[in-house]
Amino acid sequence: MxxxxxxxxxxxxxxxxxxxxxxxxxxxxxxxxxxxxxxxxxxxxxxxxxxxxxxxxxxxxxxxxxxxxxxxxxxxxxxxxxxxxxxxxxxxxxxxxxxxxxxxxxxxxxxxxxxxxxxxxxxxxxxxxxxxxALHPPDREAALVLGPEPMAPEAASADVVGRTFDVRRSDLDRNGHANNARFAEWALESAPAARDWSRLRSLDLAFKGEALAGETVLSEASGDATLAHAILRESDRRLLATATSTWR
CATH class of the missing domain: 3.10.129.10 (Hotdog Thioesterase)
Structure with missing residues (x-):
């Protein structure tokens, strides 16, 4: 209560x-x-x-x-x-x-x-x-209304770029898997061209799986003003997260 x-x-x-x-x-x-x-x-x-x-x-x-x-x-x-x-x-x-x-x-x-x-x-x-x-939400306007879940980049798309990251112990949270913010970092770091983070307009992440210390993840992205992202475990290409980012 x-x-x-x-x-x-x-x-x-x-x-x-x-x-x-x-x-x-x-x-x-x-x-x-x-x-x-x-x-x-x-x-x-x-x-x-x-x-x-x-x-x-x-x-x-x-x-x-x-x-x-x-x-x-x-x-x-x-x-x-x-x-x-x-x-x-x-x-x-x-x-x-x-x-x-x-x-x-x-x-x-x-x-x-x-x-x-x-x-x-x-x-x-x-x-x-x-x-x-037992917690009843207060009666107030939503801060943000969610749209459809982010989709991964089209695998056959010619503009898909990828970058790999090793999961370090310093990336882990209290439960022993990579912190949520690390997924955001991996997604944003894989933008196809150099992006000034101050120009980020929105970010939408959907988490699918855990990343553990010692694993290598592959971050893929495609697009221009709107980017589609996917975070995968490199060893078996299991999808760990999808994301959409939009830029000014």
């Missing part, structure tokens, strides 16, 4: 740090993605739905979709704030909306995420725990 100390609409401040910016002192999209996920995690912890005791290994949230639209990326030392709330559920999955604003209250980034609860021992999604079902 929620308490006065854990409101359904959560706000969390951040300051853009020097190691989160690139050329022009503009924060990277990956830093913004980290802000959004950090705020989501803190809210889940405050609501008492961060971890679930269902057995020896327990269960954890797994992100299956992340989509954001960017009006402006924040800059070095800028004070920003994430506002987030649980926005709905459908079967085994729940959605969470997020908005990043500057100090004046202007919206910089709008995002929606989709999650399910994974049984860590069986590696399977489970029914939503009662504490999650």
């Amino acid at each position: 929620t308490t006065p100390e854990a409101p359904l609409i959560w706000t969390q401040p951040f300051h853009v740090r020097a190691y989160e910016v690139g050329p022009g002192d503009v924060a990277s999209p990956l830093a913004v993605m980290d802000y959004l996920q950090e705020a989501a995690g803190e809210h889940a912890q405050a609501l008492g739905v961060e971890h679930f005791d269902i057995g020896e290994q327990g269960a954890a949230w797994v992100l299956t979709r992340f989509a954001m639209e960017i009006d402006r990326l924040p800059t070095w030392r800028e004070a920003v704030e994430v506002e987030t709330w649980p926005s709905g559920r459908d079967g085994l999955r729940v959605t969470r909306d997020l908005v990043l604003r500057d100090a004046s209250g202007a919206t910089l980034v709008r995002a929606r995420t989709v999650w399910f609860v994974l049984d860590l021992a069986r590696r399977r999604p489970i029914r939503l725990p009662p504490a999650v079902v």
Whole structure:
């Protein structure tokens, strides 16, 4: 159950740090993605739905979709704030909306995420725990409406380019697989031509599988102003994620 100390609409401040910016002192999209996920995690912890005791290994949230639209990326030392709330559920999955604003209250980034609860021992999604079902989304406008799931590039397309990345220990999250933001990094790094990340307009990621330490992933992309991306395990070409990015 929620308490006065854990409101359904959560706000969390951040300051853009020097190691989160690139050329022009503009924060990277990956830093913004980290802000959004950090705020989501803190809210889940405050609501008492961060971890679930269902057995020896327990269960954890797994992100299956992340989509954001960017009006402006924040800059070095800028004070920003994430506002987030649980926005709905459908079967085994729940959605969470997020908005990043500057100090004046202007919206910089709008995002929606989709999650399910994974049984860590069986590696399977489970029914939503009662504490999650008891959360009733606040009555407010959606931060972002999801479209169709991103599609991988056409394999026969002449403009598909690829780049490989080794999964390092530093890429891993608390559950032992590559952090969600690493998938975004691999996708954006494989753009067919050099892209200034400050020109990114939107990013939509659909996660299909895990990447583990020591594996090599292949990131493929094709397109121009709108790019289609695929992240694959190089050894067997298993699809790990698809994405769409649009650029100014």
